Amino acid sequence: PTRDQVHNFAAGPSPLPTTCLEEASLGLLNYEDTGMGICELSHRGKEFKAVIEGAEADLRTLLGVPKNYTILFSQGGGTGQFSAVVLNLLAAHRLSHPVPAEQFQPPVLDYVLTGSWSSKAYAEAQRLCTPPFPNCPGFGQPRIAASTKSTSWTRLPTREEYKFSQDAAYVYYCENETINGIEFPPKQEDEGAFPFDLVPEGVEVVADYSSSFISRPIPNFSRHAIIYAGAQKNLGPSGVTVLIVRNDLLVDTTEASKLGCIPPVPITYEYKILADNGSLYNTPPTFPIYVSALVLKHLIKNKGGLEGLEKTNKEKAELLYNTLEDAEKKGKARLVVREKNARSWMNVTFNIEGEGEEKKFLEGAEKRGFRQLKGHRSVGGIRASIYNAVTMESVQLLCEYINEFCK
Template structure:
């Protein structure tokens, strides 16, 4: 039976967490801060958990330099829950900002930027939610594609001249890092790239929503202040599955019941209303206390042990560069092929490639990897191939070891 030290875990999510954090969490699970009770056995309204959730928020604010006019919320339902919640809440916000009589109300467009499977799923959910509830009634909104790189098989990002934003959209939506194909918008330090998200092309006043599920706290968020909402399922860089973090501009914390009284908006389930969550400091109903606790420990660890966001960014850049350089060399030798063809669209978190020579060679690669302790390298079931996810808790040493294996495999095959 291998120990944690003998394994290099490249899982796409849920993914590895720092060992020291898990050790502290296991202690807290049994006896939290000498209370004689485990963290999961304490009330979410008690002083202990209050300190946990408030500490998590404060550390996240510091780590990401979140502006004061944004709220930080801990929600449930995963990234997929937010595909729905952003539509419902932002259509209410749009309706309240346009309080004309129902007969004069025009359902707004919603602009989606499609760069892979997750943004496509978010778009599909939006289309589903805006369906009229009666025959001949108008749809609640008109989701549309403002840009898409589907024609490339999700191997590149749209370029600036391929975007076509509406003037009056309820919001613009994009996914910062597409976990399955391994496509990510260029980093803040590469913001002049033609593939960078074109914030300046979005018409003034239009809200921008970003899914950061698989790139959260891996590096600086370009133009955090230009976003209306940034959200992330926790189970990659932050903590265990079960908690979703939202960074939301305060003017979007709207009363969705008041919006529904104006008609023309879909109803919002109470636990998905951002204002309810914010008014109750993420404790409207029982939150997932253990995932929040572990996330709080991870945030402290990232600030204290890992040099904050700057330190994380440097290490993550070094890991990604090393792995892509190794793959590019193996590709030149005809042994592997990187999925994402444009270098500035390559994800720092999810590195995708295929093994040349067919299924047998891929199996040989994966079998050899397994024997050497490289785990969970198989690509997503919808696309196959290989995916090495190198989130914050994956060390540079693990990436170096994987690179050595890729080099040895390329030599021997």
């Protein structure tokens, strides 16, 4: 089939706007009449410098990133940040507690677990903080501040369930759980919203925005220390990870480890090194950054910026959830996330009821050009990911198919 005969509901890597890919394919061969493709140009040359600086400026405009935050383009994916966040924030914490090593207490690291990705981030913090030799207190004490595992990630914690430590170095949460289809609701007054007001003063907040980045505004932006996202859902191809780091957290981690009690940070993961070098300490993933730059321009120019994206994404999600609720009433489908306010705008997870029906549903979907609807291998079921580049028309056609199938 051709590109426009297919509706791609992939969870990531995900579809990107066709116009951006058309432009990128020209740039891949001959970037702005240089006679060379974008991937063949030095990352230190003026052409690529303009690309990366443009991407940074456009992202700052689109998201309204305040001046006291630095935008970085890194590698290693969201998974790389599971580690980098721990190490950089332990270093910042150590520098602000310059006591002799024998008096230093490894800080608590509070994790909010709402699904598979926050659980993976927590597991990595545990791995990194494990004492490397007997009688060593370890580097930090990862702790679960709230978890909905016992209800199979089908809801968000209630306010009463959050137990934050007064002296934690940071609180970590995942804004949108891609596999489970759980997302914190967009407005602070909404039930289930992330409880920023319960986080003790002075405790930093870190958010994984990998699968909801630039889909709608980020609530309480300035309460965050770090916001990060892999590009491969809403922004661009895989290979680049965007970090937004508050400037005072760009610390010299070598100085911190000299104080003792914390491990050194691998050089490409140190935020300060990245920042001091304009994300060009080593060779960056030039092509993913280039495509991301094109996507950002397109979203600002043609999609009404963040407000436009928020409006369309809300409409798409409402249409699909309403259709699935109807199917649920008929006993034909079941939405995985039981609380309405916790349902993701990006990843809609559901099951088709009845022996063999799910297989039939997927086969019929495939025939109609709907692709990559199968749920994550760890949970099964169906997952329709409706990121920024998935059009309202694709969602409408999917809804028509669901209605038809569930008749």
